[in-house]
Amino acid sequence: MSKAGKEILVKAVAQAIPTYAMSCFDLTKGLCDELSTIIGRYWWSQQDKSEQDTLVKLGEIDEIKEDGGLGFRDLYLFNMAMLARQAWRLLTSPDTLCGQVLKAKYFPNTTILQCTAREGISYSWRSILQGLQLLKQGLIWRIGNGNNTNIWADPWIPRGCIRKPITPRGSSLLTKVSELIDPSTGDWDEQLVTDTFWPEDASVILTIPIDVDMVDWPVWHFDPMGKFSVKSAYKLAIQIRDQNLGRDASSSTAASSNAECNWHKIWQLKFPNKVNMFIWRLAHNSLPVR
Amino acid sequence: MNEALLAPFTGDEVWAALESIGDLKAPGADGMPSIFYKQFWQLLGERVKKEVLEVLNGGDMPQGWNDTIIVLIPKVKQPEKLKDLRPISLCNVLYKLVSKVLANRLKKILPDIISPSQSAFVPGRMITDNVLLAYELTHHINNRRRGAGGLAAIKLDMSKAYDRIEWPFLKKMMQKLGFQEKWIDLIMKCVTTVSYRIKVNGEYTDRFFPQRGLRHGDPLSPYLFILCAEGLSALLQQAESDGKIEGIKIRREAPRVNHLFFADDSLILMKARCSGAQALKQIMCKYELASGQVINKDKSFILFSPNTGDHAKQQKRLIMSINQEASAERYLGLPVSVGK
Numbered sequence: 001m002s003k004a005g006k007e008i009l010v011k012a013v014a015q016a017i018p019t020y021a022m023s024c025f026d027l028t029k030g031l032c033d034e035l036s037t038i039i040g041r042y043w044w045s046q047q048d049k050s051e052q053d054t055l056v057k058l059g060e061i062d063e064i065k066e067d068g069g070l071g072f073r074d075l076y077l078f079n080m081a082m083l084a085r086q087a088w089r090l091l092t093s094p095d096t097l098c099g100q101v102l103k104a105k106y107f108p109n110t111t112i113l114q115c116t117a118r119e120g121i122s123y124s125w126r127s128i129l130q131g132l133q134l135l136k137q138g139l140i141w142r143i144g145n146g147n148n149t150n151i152w153a154d155p156w157i158p159r160g161c162i163r164k165p166i167t168p169r170g171s172s173l174l175t176k177v178s179e180l181i182d183p184s185t186g187d188w189d190e191q192l193v194t195d196t197f198w199p200e201d202a203s204v205i206l207t208i209p210i211d212v213d214m215v216d217w218p219v220w221h222f223d224p225m226g227k228f229s230v231k232s233a234y235k236l237a238i239q240i241r242d243q244n245l246g247r248d249a250s251s252s253t254a255a256s257s258n259a260e261c262n263w264h265k266i267w268q269l270k271f272p273n274k275v276n277m278f279i280w281r282l283a284h285n286s287l288p289v290r
Numbered sequence: 291m292n293e294a295l296l297a298p299f300t301g302d303e304v305w306a307a308l309e310s311i312g313d314l315k316a317p318g319a320d321g322m323p324s325i326f327y328k329q330f331w332q333l334l335g336e337r338v339k340k341e342v343l344e345v346l347n348g349g350d351m352p353q354g355w356n357d358t359i360i361v362l363i364p365k366v367k368q369p370e371k372l373k374d375l376r377p378i379s380l381c382n383v384l385y386k387l388v389s390k391v392l393a394n395r396l397k398k399i400l401p402d403i404i405s406p407s408q409s410a411f412v413p414g415r416m417i418t419d420n421v422l423l424a425y426e427l428t429h430h431i432n433n434r435r436r437g438a439g440g441l442a443a444i445k446l447d448m449s450k451a452y453d454r455i456e457w458p459f460l461k462k463m464m465q466k467l468g469f470q471e472k473w474i475d476l477i478m479k480c481v482t483t484v485s486y487r488i489k490v491n492g493e494y495t496d497r498f499f500p501q502r503g504l505r506h507g508d509p510l511s512p513y514l515f516i517l518c519a520e521g522l523s524a525l526l527q528q529a530e531s532d533g534k535i536e537g538i539k540i541r542r543e544a545p546r547v548n549h550l551f552f553a554d555d556s557l558i559l560m561k562a563r564c565s566g567a568q569a570l571k572q573i574m575c576k577y578e579l580a581s582g583q584v585i586n587k588d589k590s591f592i593l594f595s596p597n598t599g600d601h602a603k604q605q606k607r608l609i610m611s612i613n614q615e616a617s618a619e620r621y622l623g624l625p626v627s628v629g630k
Binding site: 020021023024025086089093096097098100101102104105108120122123124125128 | 415418419
């Protein structure tokens with residue numbers, strides 16, 4: 001089978017089958033790695049040879065296509081993103097039967113965000129709490145009346161990286177966002193905000209819309225509509241992984257742009273997929289020619 | 291709600307229905323896939339709309355529209371018996387338009403009339419909800435090691451669930467749920483005017499007319515099926531409020547759950563008492579008799595909490611005549627208990 005055919009087979013079968021189980025359970029890093037290894041081995045195998053040199057590093061086929069990979073998923077991170085969706089559902093639609101039962105059992109008096117793992121919890125709940133960690137990384141509070149949002153501990157300032165105030169708390173007595181809102185106008189108390197925060201924070205805060213008739217509600221920061229999607233959660237998980245590995249998102253693209261290669265263009269070419277795949281391997285210098 | 295269901299049907303709904311049918315889904319008896327209609331909508335559109343709307347607004351189902359071909363899809367590698375095959379119905383696009391328009395309307399009101407323990411086909415509910423719930427509840431059962439009052443979970447497998455639905459039962463169910471006579475007639479028209487031919491090895495059998503059953507492949511069937519399953523759900527809820535069957539509460543504040551449905555996949559949870567088992571048995575008999583459903587005893591299983599006495603287990607098994615007691619079984623394709 002051609003490499004292009006294999007790509008489809010891997011994506012449509014090998015990587016799709018576990019998704020159902022992944023939506024409820026943490027398949028563990030070990031199992032996911034094992035699956036990835038099997039997929040990688042299949043991908044590089046050739047009919048005539050049993051052993052095959054891996055010409056592109058295994059990690060690289062996990063990159064998204066624009067960054068010079070093939071867009072194969074990192075199964076474990078995808079697993080986390082699926083579990084984050086469960087946590088998101090519990091957070092945003094608590095009225096479902098499932099939401100009610102789980103709430104009564106694990107967080108009767110608080111919200112899911114305060115939950116931590118303890119002894120004797122079920123495996124599926126433990127899995128969801130794993131997903132919750134990822135969810136927290138991308139959550140942001142929209143301000144209604146400001147009563148439920150803690151100024152210093154909750155993420156509520158809409159900007160790229162750190163969504164908490166960068167101003168140190170110091171000896172400020174303020175705790176809730178509601179204290180920053182002028183009750184007579186229902187808008188920010190501009191004087192107080194500029195006095196309390198550094199300009200970097202204050203300028204952003206003053207642009208946040210307020211809806212005093214609502215209770216503060218959580219939204220997903222990485223979507224313009226604030227709606228959670230597994231796709232964007234997966235992207236976030238990848239970003240976090242790359243940060244932890246010490247290569248920020250730009251460096252991996254920088255490495256590939258050294259080769260003056262615009263990966264995006266390869267996949268846009270209107271050739272049969274086989275040909276595009278050939279060019280991709282050529283660009284990666286991974287064609288066995290000797 | 292009835293007004294919303296019976297508001298005059300519009301051409302836009304027909305188009306929306308057509309758009310949602312995949313281009314090259316296997317065509318029905320007339321051999322025309324939906325892409326044909328989409329491609330030539332400018333030529334055919336007005337005519338198609340008119341005809342479809344006529345049926346929807348009370349006309350008869352024209353002859354031949356509801357002709358259906360059954361193809362047999364093997365469930366296993368080497369199918370030997372009929373039960374190894376899954377009959378899939380291929381309907382005409384024109385019929386599918388009618389039924390899809392109806393289904394689209396029906397779908398909207400389902401969240402209000404279907405009990406929350408059913409998670410299939412209702413917009414806004416997800417299969418994973420039931421998986422998580424089932425898992426949580428079995429976890430609870432497995433951890434009940436001490437104390438009196440054992441707990442039990444029973445998975446019931448309906449054999450050929452769709453194909454056995456009795457039409458009068460469906461009609462009665464809809465009446466009970468409060469649908470208006472006109473809507474019921476509309477639905478029954480779609481369900482009862484069916485004629486079948488079976489395609490085997492490229493050849494067709496003679497035409498025949500069924501007396502019961504919903505088709506796999508008709509856009510309406512899933513929704514009609516859960517309306518029927520609502521019958522069982524109601525019986526179980528009643529038994530709960532009469533105190534005959536006691537469901538399981540994970541905690542004092544948690545809602546009491548005594549059954550979980552995903553279409554025909556049902557999991558019943560209760561305290562392992564003889565009286566409860568008797569009541570359940572009665573309910574199942576009643577439901578089987580009325581709806582035509584039959585429980586596949588070989589594929590059903592019971593799970594007991596560790597503190598259940600052997601005597602109670604035995605009795606319960608006898609009453610339900612289900613022998614398998616398994617912890618490695620699956621519900622909705624995922625294991626019900628994982629771990630050490």
